[in-house]
Structures are given as structure tokens and as C-alpha cells.
Amino acid sequence: MLFSKGGRNSRSVAPSPDSAYDQNLGFQGLDVMKFAAVDVRQAASAADIVYEALRKAIIEGEIAEGDSLRQEEIAQMFNTSRIPVREALSRLEQHGLITTQRYKGAVVAGLSIEEIDEIFEFRALIEAEVMRLAVPNLDRATLDRARGYCDAFDRETDPHRWGEINRQFHTTLYEAARRPYYLQNVQSSLDRIDRYLRAQLTFTNGVPRAGREHEAILAACEKGDADLAARLTRDHILDAGRSLMTFLRKHRG
Amino acid sequence: MLFSKGGRNSRSVAPSPDSAYDQNLGFQGLDVMKFAAVDVRQAASAADIVYEALRKAIIEGEIAEGDSLRQEEIAQMFNTSRIPVREALSRLEQHGLITTQRYKGAVVAGLSIEEIDEIFEFRALIEAEVMRLAVPNLDRATLDRARGYCDAFDRETDPHRWGEINRQFHTTLYEAARRPYYLQNVQSSLDRIDRYLRAQLTFTNGVPRAGREHEAILAACEKGDADLAARLTRDHILDAGRSLMTFLRKHRG
DNA sequence: GCATTGTATATTGGATCCAATTTTTCTATG
DNA sequence: CATAGAAAAATTGGATCCAATATACAATGC
Numbered sequence: 001m002l003f004s005k006g007g008r009n010s011r012s013v014a015p016s017p018d019s020a021y022d023q024n025l026g027f028q029g030l031d032v033m034k035f036a037a038v039d040v041r042q043a044a045s046a047a048d049i050v051y052e053a054l055r056k057a058i059i060e061g062e063i064a065e066g067d068s069l070r071q072e073e074i075a076q077m078f079n080t081s082r083i084p085v086r087e088a089l090s091r092l093e094q095h096g097l098i099t100t101q102r103y104k105g106a107v108v109a110g111l112s113i114e115e116i117d118e119i120f121e122f123r124a125l126i127e128a129e130v131m132r133l134a135v136p137n138l139d140r141a142t143l144d145r146a147r148g149y150c151d152a153f154d155r156e157t158d159p160h161r162w163g164e165i166n167r168q169f170h171t172t173l174y175e176a177a178r179r180p181y182y183l184q185n186v187q188s189s190l191d192r193i194d195r196y197l198r199a200q201l202t203f204t205n206g207v208p209r210a211g212r213e214h215e216a217i218l219a220a221c222e223k224g225d226a227d228l229a230a231r232l233t234r235d236h237i238l239d240a241g242r243s244l245m246t247f248l249r250k251h252r253g
Numbered sequence: 254m255l256f257s258k259g260g261r262n263s264r265s266v267a268p269s270p271d272s273a274y275d276q277n278l279g280f281q282g283l284d285v286m287k288f289a290a291v292d293v294r295q296a297a298s299a300a301d302i303v304y305e306a307l308r309k310a311i312i313e314g315e316i317a318e319g320d321s322l323r324q325e326e327i328a329q330m331f332n333t334s335r336i337p338v339r340e341a342l343s344r345l346e347q348h349g350l351i352t353t354q355r356y357k358g359a360v361v362a363g364l365s366i367e368e369i370d371e372i373f374e375f376r377a378l379i380e381a382e383v384m385r386l387a388v389p390n391l392d393r394a395t396l397d398r399a400r401g402y403c404d405a406f407d408r409e410t411d412p413h414r415w416g417e418i419n420r421q422f423h424t425t426l427y428e429a430a431r432r433p434y435y436l437q438n439v440q441s442s443l444d445r446i447d448r449y450l451r452a453q454l455t456f457t458n459g460v461p462r463a464g465r466e467h468e469a470i471l472a473a474c475e476k477g478d479a480d481l482a483a484r485l486t487r488d489h490i491l492d493a494g495r496s497l498m499t500f501l502r503k504h505r506g
Numbered sequence: 507g508c509a510t511t512g513t514a515t516a517t518t519g520g521a522t523c524c525a526a527t528t529t530t531t532c533t534a535t536g
Numbered sequence: 537c538a539t540a541g542a543a544a545a546a547t548t549g550g551a552t553c554c555a556a557t558a559t560a561c562a563a564t565g566c
Contacts, residue, residue: 043355045549047343071518081551083336086519090300090340094347102296103518103557118434125382181371185438298519324548334521339549356527356548 046084050074051091058097058108060160061195065110069098096192113248116196120241123189126182127170128234131217134177135226143222146172150218154211159202163194169214170233173221200244210240299337303327304344311350311361313413314448318363322351349445366501369449373494376442379435380423381487384470387430388479396475399425403471407464412455416447422467423486426474453497463493 044052054074057063069089071082078085089106092098100106111119149169156165167190174183201207213236220229297305307327310316322342324335331338342359345351353359364372402422409418420443427436454460466489473482 045355047549070516072516082518083550083552087340087343090343091347094344100518102298105518105558115434118432122432122434122438125378129378179371179375181368181375185375300519323546325546335548336520336522353548358528358547 046078046080047087047091050078050080050085051088053078054088054092055095055097055191058092059191059194060163061198063108065108065195067108069106069108071105095188111192111196113245113252116193116248117241117245119189119193120237120244123186123193124234124237124241126189127174127186127237128230130174130177130179130182130186131221131233132226132230133179134174135221135224135229137176137178138173138221138224139176142172142176143218146218146221150211150214153207153214159198162201162207163190163198166197166210167194173217196244196248197240200240200247204243204247206240206243210236213239299331299333300340300344303331303333303338303341306331307341307345308348308350308444311345312444312447313416314451316361318361318448320361322359322361324358348441364445364449366498366505369446369501370494370498372442372446373490373497376439376446377487377490377494379442380427380439380490381483383427383430383432383435383439384474384486385479385483386432387427388474388477388482390429390431391426391474391477392429395425395429396471399471399474403464403467406460406467412451415454415460416443416451419450419463420447426470449497449501450493453493453500457496457500459493459496463489466492 054063054069063069071085071089074088075082075085089098089100093100093106097109098106099109146169149165149172153162153165153169156162167187171183171186174186177183201210213232217229217232217236220232307316307322316322324338324342327341328335328338342351342353346353346359350362351359352362399422402418402425406415406418406422409415420440424436424439427439430436454463466485470482470485470489473485
């Protein structure tokens with residue numbers, strides 16, 4: 001414990017709405033002034049900030065499975081009280097990223113091999129369907145963006161970035177399906193397994209293969225072949241899952 | 254606001270572990286004493302109690318979409334402070350049952366017609382697969398239990414009970430799939446749409462049809478026909494969804 | 507040396523208080 | 537009567553304190 005970069009905040013944790021003002025406030029008089037208004041109703045609370053930082057640290061493996069999360073310690077790192085930390089921890093627990101026991105605090109959750117297997121299977125089912133629904137709606141701009149992520153994945157050498165780029169590649173395509181509820185479930189599943197996925201990519205030299213599979217999926221999308229894109233997505237996920245299972249069986253004893 | 258039955262708790266909200274003790278503590282001496290130990294680590298916190306009561310009230314429609322949830326009011330009803338209420342509300346928000354805005358409190362979430370449509374579609378995809386995976390593992394005892402819920406659904410005249418019995422019927426069968434992650438997603442989806450499902454059953458006289466469909470699903474399970482059970486489950490859910498869509502389009506203007 | 511008991515310390519759960527923000531009410535003005 | 541502004545009240549977000557529980561350490565007995 002804990003993640004290396006302490007998120008030390010100032011006393012006021014809500015982001016200042018000044019930035020839009022500072023850049024756009026000129027001396028032109030009110031009637032020609034243009035600025036991007038910031039909706040203050042969506043300003044981040046202390047709990048939001050702590051939640052997001054912890055979530056990121058967990059899914060990127062910066063804090064490991066089994067690590068304890070001490071409320072007071074985290075509160076001090078973020079220069080806030082325990083109350084927002086408790087809310088952040090409660091939210092993390094709802095997402096399955098930590099487990100808590102009454103009076104015994106929070107621990108970063110691990111996943112058993114069976115759980116990982118199931119989540120990959122689940123993803124294959126859901127994401128294949130989302131891909132199928134997305135293909136008819138894909139436009140040039142979206143495909144170009146996905147192409148960018150596909151190339152970036154191939155070029156990236158920092159393992160910490162693989163999960164994020166992989167996610168961006170897939171979700172860029174999936175968004176065309178216009179299925180927010182599905183997508184929320186996909187994001188949630190990815191949060192659960194990202195750290196394991198990175199281990200698989202790293203230790204089984206899985207990046208070149210994943211890159212080729214991304215290429216094939218993207219090609220099917222460019223051809224407008226929804227069934228093929230769905231099948232390739234499904235196989236891509238199931239194969240990654242199998243590879244990870246094999247790796248974990250060897251290294252978990 | 255609010256639900257009719259106030260959950261007024263005593264000052265101490267943790268359940269007493271005494272009940273097992275009281276019933277089993279005799280004067281036989283310690284070495285022959287038998288009692289069912291209660292794992293106090295799992296004792297419900299105040300937040301747990303408030304969360305469960307609010308969740309139940311929302312999914313059963315006792316508090317309606319758009320209703321405000323006032324922290325202090327709820328805290329008083331449960332005879333506790335606002336802190337556990339805030340945690341309960343945060344948890345409900347993670348599950349999509351309420352929405353909150355900074356400084357403006359919590360409101361029971363509604364679902365748009367598009368969202369409902371998507372969730373039924375999602376359920377059809379997931380539950381068909383779970384049903385398919387479950388069928389090979391179904392034993393006589395499980396089928397008998399499901400038969401019991403199937404019959405109870407047909408007999409039940411209280412609309413408040415339909416959602417619960419419907420859920421019990423389906424999940425009894427699904428559990429044989431041994432897919433806890435899928436099942437968690439099914440439960441979550443059902444929480445989101447149960448109140449709408451009850452409206453559909455009530456106002457479109459959907460109970461007899463649902464009953465027949467349950468019978469057909471159960472018969473396929475008894476025959477061990479996984480593909481048929483999956484298809485019937487999928488159709489059952491999609492048809493219910495369509496019926497509800499039709500109803501809502503007429504009544505939401 | 508090991509097991510048990512008692513005490514001190516650490517940590518979590520909830521209560522209460524204060525600060526920040528929103529909503530409602532009241533008053534003044536045209 | 538309608539509108540604007542000020543003040544009061546309501547509500548939420550977070551800080552601090554207290555109670556409850558768990559963990560660590562020291563003392564004691566076998």
C-alpha cells in the first residue's frame with residue numbers, strides 16, 4: 001500500500017470553473033462575449049475524485065489484489081476526511097473491485113480462475129452482439145479513429161498503456177451500436193479484468209497476436225460484414241481468455 | 254414520498270446474534286452444547302438495511318420514478334443518522350435505481366422507452382445463454398422447485414408478488430448454469446425493470462400468457478432440450494418487452 | 507517455549523456539527 | 537399584479553468526535 005503517486009489535493013476539491021472563463025473572457029463587451037459554460041452541477045465531489053483515482057489504480061494494477069485500503073491513510077493522501085473515502089470505497093465495492101468486511105476494512109478483490117473464465121465468456125457473448133449491432137452504423141470518421149487506436153496499440157511498448165488503448169479501440173467501434181446499457185456492462189467487465197489482461201499480454205507475448213486480431217476485426221468492419229466482425233470479436237476475446245487461463249494455471253499453482 | 258411502511262429501527266441497528274444462542278443454550282455443560290454459530294462478520298450495517306429497504310421499495314414501485322429521496326427524512330424513519338443513508342443512496346445510484354445531482358439530492362430514476370427496450374434485449378441475450386448452460390445441470394429437485402414457482406405465479410392475484418415469483422421461477426433454473434457473474438447481471442437488469450414489468454402484466458393482462466410461456470420453458474427443461482429452452486426464454490423476454498413497449502407508447506404520449 | 511489473558515492501539519461505523527449550496531419565502535419596487 | 541432582490545429555511549457535502557470492534561503487544565501461568 002499504496003499507489004506511488006499520492007493524489008494530494010488542495011483544501012477545496014471541486015474543480016474550479018475558471019478555466020473556460022480565463023481563456024475566453026476578453027474586453028469585447030458582454031453582448032459579443034463567447035465562452036463555454038461549465039455545468040457546475042456536474043462538478044466532481046471529493047468522493048468522485050477519490051473513487052476515480054482508486055479505480056484507476058486498481059484496474060492498472062498499481063495496487064494489487066489483496067492490498068488493504070486504509071480509510072484514514074487515503075483520506076490524508078487526498079487531504080480530505082474519511083467520509084468521502086468511505087463513499088468511494090462503497091462504490092468500488094459495488095463494482096466488484098474491492099471487498100469489505102464489517103469492521104475489517106477494504107481489500108482489493110482478486111478474481112479466481114473460474115471467475116476470470118466466466119467474465120471472458122460473458123464478454124465474448126456481449127461484445128460480439130454489440131459489434132454486430134454497431135457495424136451497420138459505422139462511418140468513416142469512426143473507422144479512422146479506430147484505425148488510430150489499432151496502430152497505436154501495435155506501436156505501444158509501455159504495458160501500462162495496453163489496457164487503455166485496447167479499450168479505446170473496442171469501445172470506439174461499439175459506440176456505433178447505440179446500446180449504452182450494454183456498453184456500461186462492457187466497461188464494468190473490462191474494469192474487472194484489465195489487470196489480468198495486461199499480465200497475459202506481457203507474459204505470453206500476446207500483443208502481436210492481439211494486434212493482428214484487431215486488424216482483422218477492423219477490416220471486417222470496413223467491409224461492413226457484421227457477422228464476421230462479431231465472430232472475430234468473439235474469438236478474439238475467447239482466445240485471450242484461454243491464453244490467460246493457461247498462464248494463470250501455471251503460475252498460481 | 255415516502256413508502257408507506259416506515260422502516261423504523263431501534264437505536265441499535267445491527268441484528269442481535271442472540272437468537273441462535275437463546276434457542277440452543279441449555280444446562281448441559283459446555284462440552285455437549287450445540288448451537289448454530291452466527292458469523293458476526295456478515296451482520297447488516299445501518300447502510301445495508303436502508304439500502305435494501307429502499308431498493309425493494311423502488312423495484313416494487315412503492316416509491317415512484319421522479320420521487321425525491323430526502324436524506325434527513327429517511328434517516329429519521331430508520332432512526333439513524335444521515336451517514337448510512339448517504340451510503341445507501343450512493344449504492345442505489347451505482348445500480349442505476351436513482352440519480353443524484355450535487356447539492357440537489359436523489360431522485361428515483363425512470364427509464365426511457367429506449368432504455369427499457371435495450372434492457373429487454375440485453376436480458377433476452379443473456380438469459381437465453383444462461384438457460385442454455387443451465388439445462389444439462391438441472392436435477393429433479395430444482396425442476397420441482399421451479400414447478401412450484403410456476404404454479405404459484407399462475408395462482409397469484411396480488412400484482413405486487415408477480416415480479417418476485419417471476420424472478421424466483423427464472424433464477425431457480427438459471428442457478429444450475431453456475432455462472433454467478435451472469436446471474437448478477439440478470440438480477441441487476443431485473444431490478445431496473447421489475448416495476449415496468451408489473452405494469453405490463455397488470456394492464457395488458459399479461460399473466461396468463463406469461464404463465465403459459467413459463468410452462469413451455471419448464472417443459473423444455475424437463476425434456477433436457479437446452480436449445481429449445483434458450484429459444485423459448487429469449488422469445489418470452491422479447492415478447493414481454495414488445496408488449497410493454499406498446500403499452501408505454503400509448504400511455505406516455 | 508507456548509498458550510492464554512489483559513491492555514493498548516488501530517481502524518471502522520455512525521452521530522453530530524459546520525460549511526456550502528439550493529430552494530423557499532418575504533419584501534420592495536414599478 | 538409581476539418582477540427582482542434579500543433573507544430565511546432546507547438540504548447536501550464534508551469535518552470532527554465518539555462508540556464499537558479488531559489487531560497488536562505485554563504479562564502471566566503452565
